[in-house]
Amino acid sequence: MTESIERVQCAVGLPNVGEYGDPRLLVELAGLAEQAGWGGVFVWDHIAYRESGWPVADPYVTVAAIAAATRQVRIGVMVTALARRRPWKFARETASLDLLSGGRLVVGVGLGSQPQHEFAYFGEDPDPRVRAERLDEGLEIVAGLWSGEPFAYSGRHYSVRETVFVPRPLQRPRVPIWVAGRWPARRPFRRAARFDGMFPTFEGVGHAELPAPEQLRAAVDFAQSHRGAAVAPFAVVLEGQSDGRDTELVARYVEAGMTWWIEKLGWFRGSVELNRRRIERGPPTAL
Numbered sequence: 001m002t003e004s005i006e007r008v009q010c011a012v013g014l015p016n017v018g019e020y021g022d023p024r025l026l027v028e029l030a031g032l033a034e035q036a037g038w039g040g041v042f043v044w045d046h047i048a049y050r051e052s053g054w055p056v057a058d059p060y061v062t063v064a065a066i067a068a069a070t071r072q073v074r075i076g077v078m079v080t081a082l083a084r085r086r087p088w089k090f091a092r093e094t095a096s097l098d099l100l101s102g103g104r105l106v107v108g109v110g111l112g113s114q115p116q117h118e119f120a121y122f123g124e125d126p127d128p129r130v131r132a133e134r135l136d137e138g139l140e141i142v143a144g145l146w147s148g149e150p151f152a153y154s155g156r157h158y159s160v161r162e163t164v165f166v167p168r169p170l171q172r173p174r175v176p177i178w179v180a181g182r183w184p185a186r187r188p189f190r191r192a193a194r195f196d197g198m199f200p201t202f203e204g205v206g207h208a209e210l211p212a213p214e215q216l217r218a219a220v221d222f223a224q225s226h227r228g229a230a231v232a233p234f235a236v237v238l239e240g241q242s243d244g245r246d247t248e249l250v251a252r253y254v255e256a257g258m259t260w261w262i263e264k265l266g267w268f269r270g271s272v273e274l275n276r277r278r279i280e281r282g283p284p285t286a287l
Contacts, residue, residue: 010283011040013262021055040074067101081112083134087141098169110180193226197235213256220257242284
């Protein structure tokens, strides 16, 4: 069990809405996480949430501030709704952020949630098929622009005349891209197999629940079967709730293929102070 635990990294996952819609609080909590030995700090991506008037912090402005306030932790947004962003603007932002952070950025992407509140209300098409098409095209554009080489693109939703984006991100061959999906849907995991990691959720598994390890293994095996001869590292990210030194809980999922544990924090676990104390206790693999 000890050897398997050593293979996992642990991060805190923070909402960017409600009480956590204050970017100053998120920067403070990120600093506490680094001091407590967590390996990453990831924030949610929402532009509006549930009810009109909820406070919301811009995720990438906040992550830039977190980059400036920390030195070691991996940082990123889990997950970016790329379909409601201009891919070329996003490529510029993330290349700059990777440089500013010293190569610590992870880009999480997915279809996005709450299609009415976060797409339709702002004139964007909420249809999941359209969002999936825009996500796939957007990923091609972002990866192409990050290359620093001449790049052009023509698709159904986007077109880019030949251009060169510099400076490149610091990380090579690119900033890691982790793709979210809801198992047992297959398309998101075929998409993830083309990139650097997967962030699965599971049909029928509640907000505060975890999947059976066998469910995670099935999703991992499917994604790996579509990676062909790829030998680059592939992150398998699972979000859940632990009390602190839950090494046996984490070990079950490491054996099923998990490489990153994200501690799911927010108002649903109690007050900000209770969540602050959970961060200070450190990751669940601490001995």
